[in-house]
Amino acid sequence: MAEAAIPRSRALAREExxxxxxxxxxxxxxxxxxxxxxxxxxxxxxxxxSVKSEDEIFGDAWSLPAALRLDNWARAWDQAHIGQYMINxxxxxxxxxxxxxxxxxxxxxxxxxxxxxxxxxxxxxFVSGLAFPVYLALTPLFFVVQNMGTLPVVGPFIGLNTHxxxxxxxxxxxxxxxxxxxxxxxxxxxxxxxxxxxxxxxSHTRVFFQIMLPMARxxxxxxxxxxxxxxxxxxxxxxxxxxxxxSKWVLxxxxxxxxxxxxxxADWSALFAALSMAILPMLVVYTxxxxxxxxGLTAGALK
Amino acid sequence: MASIVLxxxxxxxxxGVKAVNSIxxxxxxGEFMVLVGPSGCGKSTALRMIAGxxxxxxxxxxxxxxxxxxxxxxxxxxxxxxxxxxxxPHMTVEENLAxxxxxxxxxxxxxxxxxxxxxxxxxxxxxxxxxxxxxxGGQRQRVAMGRAIVREPQAxxxxxxxxxxxxxxxxxxxxxxxxxxxxxxxxxxxVTHDQVEAMTLGDRVCVLRxxxxxxxxxxxxxxxxxxxxxVAGFMGSPSMNFVNAELVRGDGGASVAFAGFNLPVPQETxxxxxxxxxxxxxxxxxxxxxxDFDDAVIANGHAGGWARLPVRAEVTxxxxxxxxxxxxxxxxxxxxxxxxxxxxxxxDEEAALPLVGDKSLWTARVNSRSHVRPGQNIELVVDTHNLxxxxxxxxxxxxxxxxxRV
Numbered sequence: 001m002a003e004a005a006i007p008r009s010r011a012l013a014r015e016e017x018x019x020x021x022x023x024x025x026x027x028x029x030x031x032x033x034x035x036x037x038x039x040x041x042x043x044x045x046x047x048x049x050s051v052k053s054e055d056e057i058f059g060d061a062w063s064l065p066a067a068l069r070l071d072n073w074a075r076a077w078d079q080a081h082i083g084q085y086m087i088n089x090x091x092x093x094x095x096x097x098x099x100x101x102x103x104x105x106x107x108x109x110x111x112x113x114x115x116x117x118x119x120x121x122x123x124x125x126f127v128s129g130l131a132f133p134v135y136l137a138l139t140p141l142f143f144v145v146q147n148m149g150t151l152p153v154v155g156p157f158i159g160l161n162t163h164x165x166x167x168x169x170x171x172x173x174x175x176x177x178x179x180x181x182x183x184x185x186x187x188x189x190x191x192x193x194x195x196x197x198x199x200x201x202x203s204h205t206r207v208f209f210q211i212m213l214p215m216a217r218x219x220x221x222x223x224x225x226x227x228x229x230x231x232x233x234x235x236x237x238x239x240x241x242x243x244x245x246x247s248k249w250v251l252x253x254x255x256x257x258x259x260x261x262x263x264x265x266a267d268w269s270a271l272f273a274a275l276s277m278a279i280l281p282m283l284v285v286y287t288x289x290x291x292x293x294x295x296g297l298t299a300g301a302l303k
Numbered sequence: 304m305a306s307i308v309l310x311x312x313x314x315x316x317x318x319g320v321k322a323v324n325s326i327x328x329x330x331x332x333g334e335f336m337v338l339v340g341p342s343g344c345g346k347s348t349a350l351r352m353i354a355g356x357x358x359x360x361x362x363x364x365x366x367x368x369x370x371x372x373x374x375x376x377x378x379x380x381x382x383x384x385x386x387x388x389x390x391x392p393h394m395t396v397e398e399n400l401a402x403x404x405x406x407x408x409x410x411x412x413x414x415x416x417x418x419x420x421x422x423x424x425x426x427x428x429x430x431x432x433x434x435x436x437x438x439x440g441g442q443r444q445r446v447a448m449g450r451a452i453v454r455e456p457q458a459x460x461x462x463x464x465x466x467x468x469x470x471x472x473x474x475x476x477x478x479x480x481x482x483x484x485x486x487x488x489x490x491x492x493x494v495t496h497d498q499v500e501a502m503t504l505g506d507r508v509c510v511l512r513x514x515x516x517x518x519x520x521x522x523x524x525x526x527x528x529x530x531x532x533x534v535a536g537f538m539g540s541p542s543m544n545f546v547n548a549e550l551v552r553g554d555g556g557a558s559v560a561f562a563g564f565n566l567p568v569p570q571e572t573x574x575x576x577x578x579x580x581x582x583x584x585x586x587x588x589x590x591x592x593x594x595d596f597d598d599a600v601i602a603n604g605h606a607g608g609w610a611r612l613p614v615r616a617e618v619t620x621x622x623x624x625x626x627x628x629x630x631x632x633x634x635x636x637x638x639x640x641x642x643x644x645x646x647x648x649x650x651d652e653e654a655a656l657p658l659v660g661d662k663s664l665w666t667a668r669v670n671s672r673s674h675v676r677p678g679q680n681i682e683l684v685v686d687t688h689n690l691x692x693x694x695x696x697x698x699x700x701x702x703x704x705x706x707x708r709v
Binding site: 190192193195196197198199200201202203206211214215217 | 354375377382383385390391392393403450
């Protein structure tokens with residue numbers, strides 16, 4: 001009897017939901033369908049073009065390639081140095097995101113959980129960075145990084161045309177959103193757990209790293225993904241700060257170079273291959289962490 | 304194990320709110336002390352000050368022979384159980400229990416020995432590998448207790464640890480808390496707003512109100528000899544009945560008159576409560592516990608000398624073993640700030656009944672053999688040896704030794 005009751009109640013619930021949503025349910029799905037097309041078509045087109053010949057690319061957009069031109073990928077990887085740029089991108093983004101998350105979460109935790117004079121002011125200072133476009137301070141930023149290069153001892157490592165210099169700038173630009181989001185997230189976590197850890201004998205540092213940080217995992221993961229995407233796609237900052245040393249370039253610069261280097265005689269096939277290579281890692285990251293991102297975003301949004 | 308002493312402890316929050324006002328309290332080694340009071344009375348704040356989670360604004364707190372005012376929680380050698388358990392959600396039960404021990408750099412063998420002992424004591428053995436999210440409320444509560452037990456601290460601090468459990472589980476956990484304390488004998492400070500918990504658990508109970516200590520005594524003494532109207536109204540369920548009365552001395556000895564009734568006051572009461580004779584011919588507030596009533600018919604025979612009180616039962620609450628009889632008496636309810644505060648704190652649903660024509664609602668607890676129905680007239684008897692008298696202005700109990708000193 002109980003077994004029969006459960007499916008019936010589920011069917012009822014489904015019916016009920018359908019009735020509640022009514023025509024809007026259909027509209028929602030229609031809108032989502034349009035959105036899917038908008039997102040999928042350009043990506044599919046890019047991947048398709050990456051295995052076409054030049055002539056095919058300029059022919060019918062929907063035609064399939066006569067033969068799989070995998071040499072496009074090889075050309076992009078070797079001749080356009082996309083391989084090197086990819087490694088550079090991975091290194092810069094890895095350190096950039098790690099630094100952002102480390103400093104961002106620590107700052108957010110303290111701002112969210114400890115009361116001290118100036119707490120609010122520091123928080124607002126961080127958050128005001130959100131309203132601060134990258135382009136606005138590009139020239140001063142260039143000089144700042146140039147000056148960093150003249151510092152004793154560490155100078156050569158963090159000046160212009162260094163990855164560490166770029167990483168520091170990435171961290172600085174990513175902190176506002178990271179602090180803003182994580183501070184809100186830390187505020188939603190129960191304070192008694194931290195107190196229990198204090199009574200158990202943990203120091204402030206240990207409470208943060210061993211108790212609060214694991215509890216904030218959904219939030220941490222979503223902000224991490226957000227930062228990875230943002231820093232991976234960053235073009236303006238490396239263009240300015242890594243300008244003169246080609247061997248230090250990141251992926252975005254490499255791709256732009258393919259399309260501009262040869263003037264009107266650009267290698268379009270290789271360009272699409274390079275673009276595909278740049279898209280793939282992000283696609284993989286997003287797919288793996290998709291559920292975590294959803295969880296994190298809704299957890300933050302509820303409060 | 305150690306004693307805990309609070310000496311003139313104050314807590315003043317930003318904005319000048321005094322949450323705890325000059326509390327003096329001595330908790331003996333191995334004692335189970337319950338802090339009880341309505342919400343906002345400062346009991347949790349006091350506990351958190353002992354734990355080191357709140358700064359102490361004034362006075363000093365001594366655990367063992369150390370003044371701990373400026374020690375962080377981890378150096379006070381205390382363990383705390385929180386209302387919402389505060390388990391570490393990403394650790395298994397075993398890791399939760401071991402966390403505090405690991406931090407104290409205890410050898411692995413000793414840690415696992417203590418964890419297993421505690422798990423056995425609390426019946427948590429089969430859950431050691433589970434995360435808190437996969438446990439029921441009662442199991443989580445036991446893990447929280449276990450986390451305190453494995454530490455073998457100088458004292459346990461418990462902040463309403465049972466209030467998130469359902470009623471039945473609360474009763475059984477109360478019993479296991481009692482046996483646990485018996486077995487371990489660790490000094491325990493227990494905060495609750497539930498006076499039944501306070502009565503059943505405490506070696507001694509400390510009643511707080513608005514940050515001020517009202518009375519510290521054994522549960523029975525609190526019940527029998529409340530120091531003022533607030534304690535009298537707060538402790539005991541159903542709560543004490545109050546009425547404005549007048550003490551008179553007639554031919555047949557002293558008696559107390561209220562609402563058309565006249566109860567004789569035995570001579571012993573005057574010797575027990577020195578100073579009561581000064582109220583003769585004056586107004587005072589009379590208090591009678593519901594349990595000091597009984598049905599005259601049932602009580603016949605063993606209620607010699609008890610006064611009789613004919614009333615009409617308005618509402619009856621049958622509890623199985625006894626019946627709460629709610630009846631009206633012809634006198635306005637006592638409007639003293641203490642009784643109002645205690646009534647707000649308690650869960651007296653009868654206070655919500657509409658009262659007409661300056662009558663007040665009293666409760667008598669009679670034997671269930673009485674079978675009294677609502678609307679019936681019933682003759683109650685009152686144990687006049689247990690009458691309580693309070694000063695109408697100060698609200699203090701007349702003749703209570705603590706009040707004699709002031």
